[in-house]
Amino acid sequence: xxxxGRVRDGLREGWRAYRLIAGMWIRSTMAYRLSxxxxxxxxxxxxxxxxxxxxxxxxxxxxxxxYSLPEVAFLYGLSATSFGIADLVIGSAGRLGxxxxxxxxxxxxxxPAPVLAQVAADRxxxxxxxxxTQGALxxxxxxxxxxxxxxxxxxxxxxxxxxSGAVIFGAVLVAGAAFQFVAQDAAEVQSAFTYGGQTLLQYxxxxxxxxxxxxxxxxFPLAFVNWVPAAYVLGRPLPLxxxxxxxxxxxxxxxxxxAPAGLAWRAGLRSYRSTGS
Amino acid sequence: xxxxxxxxxVAAGSFRRYATYRVATAAGVFTNTVFGxxxxxxxxxxxxxxxxxxxxxQAQAVTYVWLGQALFATLALQGGGFEAELLERIRTGAxxxxxxxxxxxxLWWFAxxxxxxxxxxxxxxxxxxxxxxxxxxxxxxADPLVWLRFLLALLLATLVSFGIRFLVAxxxxxxxxxxxxxxxxxxxxxxxxGMALPLNAFPExxxxxxxxxxxxxxxxMPADLLMGETGALGxxxxxxxxxxxxxxxxxxxxxxxxxxxxxxxx
Numbered sequence: 001x002x003x004x005g006r007v008r009d010g011l012r013e014g015w016r017a018y019r020l021i022a023g024m025w026i027r028s029t030m031a032y033r034l035s036x037x038x039x040x041x042x043x044x045x046x047x048x049x050x051x052x053x054x055x056x057x058x059x060x061x062x063x064x065x066x067y068s069l070p071e072v073a074f075l076y077g078l079s080a081t082s083f084g085i086a087d088l089v090i091g092s093a094g095r096l097g098x099x100x101x102x103x104x105x106x107x108x109x110x111x112p113a114p115v116l117a118q119v120a121a122d123r124x125x126x127x128x129x130x131x132x133t134q135g136a137l138x139x140x141x142x143x144x145x146x147x148x149x150x151x152x153x154x155x156x157x158x159x160x161x162x163x164s165g166a167v168i169f170g171a172v173l174v175a176g177a178a179f180q181f182v183a184q185d186a187a188e189v190q191s192a193f194t195y196g197g198q199t200l201l202q203y204x205x206x207x208x209x210x211x212x213x214x215x216x217x218x219x220f221p222l223a224f225v226n227w228v229p230a231a232y233v234l235g236r237p238l239p240l241x242x243x244x245x246x247x248x249x250x251x252x253x254x255x256x257x258x259a260p261a262g263l264a265w266r267a268g269l270r271s272y273r274s275t276g277s
Numbered sequence: 278x279x280x281x282x283x284x285x286x287v288a289a290g291s292f293r294r295y296a297t298y299r300v301a302t303a304a305g306v307f308t309n310t311v312f313g314x315x316x317x318x319x320x321x322x323x324x325x326x327x328x329x330x331x332x333x334x335q336a337q338a339v340t341y342v343w344l345g346q347a348l349f350a351t352l353a354l355q356g357g358g359f360e361a362e363l364l365e366r367i368r369t370g371a372x373x374x375x376x377x378x379x380x381x382x383x384l385w386w387f388a389x390x391x392x393x394x395x396x397x398x399x400x401x402x403x404x405x406x407x408x409x410x411x412x413x414x415x416x417x418x419a420d421p422l423v424w425l426r427f428l429l430a431l432l433l434a435t436l437v438s439f440g441i442r443f444l445v446a447x448x449x450x451x452x453x454x455x456x457x458x459x460x461x462x463x464x465x466x467x468x469x470x471g472m473a474l475p476l477n478a479f480p481e482x483x484x485x486x487x488x489x490x491x492x493x494x495x496x497x498m499p500a501d502l503l504m505g506e507t508g509a510l511g512x513x514x515x516x517x518x519x520x521x522x523x524x525x526x527x528x529x530x531x532x533x534x535x536x537x538x539x540x541x542x543x
Contacts, residue, residue: 042460049464053473057319059480061326064319185301192311200315207322212314 010114017113021121029126036127043130051076051138054202065206070145071234072204077139078158078226079201082165083194084131089166090120090173091128094194097180097187103275116265119177146234154233157247164250165225169194171257172222178261178268197222205231205239213239224253283380284388291392295400302400305350309405313346317413323478331478336416337504341475343409344500347402348431351394352438352495355466356459359390363446364455376535383524383531386446387439394435416504423502426509430499433516437494440523447527450534471497491519 029036054076058069067075096119099105108118148154176190183189197216205213205227217223217240231238232247295302320338324330333341348354363386366372375382410417418424441462448458467473469492476488476497487493494516501507 038457042457046460046464049468053467056474056479057323060330060478061323063326065322183300183304185298186304188301188304188308192308196308196311196315199312203315203319203322208315208318212318 014114014117018117018121021118022124025121025124026126039127040130043127044134047080047131047134050080051134065204067204067206070142072202073138074142074146074234075204075226075230076202077135077137077142078161078165078230079198080135081132081139082135082162082225083169083198084128084133084135085162085166086169086173087131087194088125088128090170092122092124093119093173093177094180094187094190095122096177097184100181100272101184101275105272106274109272115269116174148233149235157229157233161226161229161250164254167254168222168225168250168257169197171254171261172197174261175264178264181268181272193220197225201226210240217242221253221257224250280380284384287380287385287388288392288395291389292396293392295393295396305397305401306404309346309349309401310408313343313405313409316342316345317409331475332506333475333477333504334416336414337506338475339413340410340415340417340504341471341500343406343413343415344503345472345496346409347398347406348434348496348499349472350397350401351431352434353390353394353442354438354470354472354495356442356462358393358438358442359386360442360446360462361455361459364449364459367446367449368453368455373538376538382535383443383527386443390439390442391435394438398431418503418505423505427499427503430502430509430512430516433513433520434495434499436520437491437516437523440520440527441491443527444523444530447530447534450537465492469493470495471500475500477501491523494519 051073054072055069057064058072062068064072093116096105099108099119099122105115108115108122111118143158172193173190176187176193179189180187200208200216201222205223213223213227217228223239227239228242229247229250232244238244238246317339320342321335324333324335324338328334330338345354350357353360363372366375375385378385409415445458445462446455449455452458469476469487469490471487471493476484476493478484479487488497498507498512498516502509502512
């Protein structure tokens with residue numbers, strides 16, 4: 001069997017384990033329907049207020065960094081939905097640090113299923129769909145309110161961007177989880193990149209300093225979650241005067257992000273020493 | 278005199294407890310600095326578009342951002358202090374141990390939370406603030422007396438912050454599950470303290486309302502005092518007024534709550 005075949009089997013096995021564990025957690029969540037509904041509604045409110053902060057700003061100004069409210073809503077909708085998808089699928093991995101600290105990761109290691117799939121599906125929280133819903137609502141508003149010359153390419157680029165963005169954020173979450181093998185107490189560093197990144201992407205790139213934009217384009221390519229493709233869709237110059245084809249790059253960037261995240265995860269898992277007793 | 282020593286020991290112990298987690302503290306400093314950077318750029322763009330928004334110039338808006346990051350953990354602006362722990366103790370029943378200690382519940386937890394605040398101001402607040410105000414143009418006073426007045430305002434702010442969170446924690450006696458209450462604390466903390474946007478930049482009449490609520494005593498008022506936008510006496514009166522109201526309310530709820538406690542099991 002070739003390398004490709006092994007990878008394929010590994011993925012299939014991981015997906016099967018993920019589906020089984022996530023399904024179990026969904027059934028267990030649904031045993032408390034009212035609690036689930038409350039978590040869903042409050043999640044919608046909390047994430048919704050996030051957008052209210054932007055509305056408050058726009059109650060005092062007409063544009064921010066040259067972007068109008070619908071255009072900022074477009075940026076917001078893309079990044080919030082992508083992040084919501086990544087958070088739903090793999091967000092549980094963020095709690096790895098506590099499993100490392102109390103040694104319960106050992107249980108996952110002896111099970112015949114990929115550890116990453118188990119960690120990602122652990123305590124699968126279906127109520128996180130509230131973030132996706134809220135992001136999608138804002139995105140819907142933005143699509144209705146912006147004045148875009150839609151072409152076939154632009155229409156296709158929106159869903160492609162959403163999926164690529166989710167993969168990029170997913171890679172960040174996996175890398176963050178890997179980091180927790182080394183520094184269990186540093187879980188908060190991860191929020192600088194995930195929540196911080198999402199906050200950053202809500203605002204137009206024109207707002208930020210050149211160095212910061214350069215860093216999140218070339219070093220830590222969050223810019224491809226929404227800034228670059230959205231600038232193309234909105235008919236604005238791409239950030240940092242990137243060439244036009246860069247707007248189609250998100251899927252490639254997303255794939256490229258998976259490699260270092262996967263390597264980091266492997267290195268982290270290999271360095272794991274149980275708490276001992 | 279003995280009880281003062283007791284609460285001082287509780288506060289010191291809490292200070293040391295938080296000081297133990299050095300990596301977590303460093304992680305917090307990093308995160309606050311990153312968030313500060315993001316906010317500073319958006320505020321600069323906002324004030325570019327609308328100079329003198331809320332009566333601040335750009336340097337003041339920048340200073341406000343870094344002060345917010347410094348006080349974020351110190352005053353547990355969106356939660357993250359003792360309240361989750363007390364809620365959990367109420368849920369599990371361990372609060373009974375707190376109740377038969379020869380110490381007052383409210384004072385005990387205030388001392389513990391004060392120790393945490395003191396550590397987080399020094400360990401987590403100072404570095405992002407120093408970094409931000411050195412790198413970006415800022416509006417800091419040169420007069421040491423203003424800084425002293427500011428410190429006193431911070432002290433009163435810890436009372437208000439504790440007062441709110443103590444009530445949130447006591448809600449556990451009735452609700453048992455504190456998830457919802459903690460979420461509300463987070464949301465109010467984000468909006469009413471001015472972490473999302475300075476309260477003086479809110480559109481009216483919303484701005485007038487949030488500025489009258491106790492949350493404005495935590496970040497907005499100390500910031501205005503530091504930057505010379507408001508006088509000390511008015512600030513202290515507002516803060517002390519809300520502190521007294523909240524702490525008395527907390528005391529009343531505490532009395533009602535402790536009557537309800539039923540120790541489960543045998």
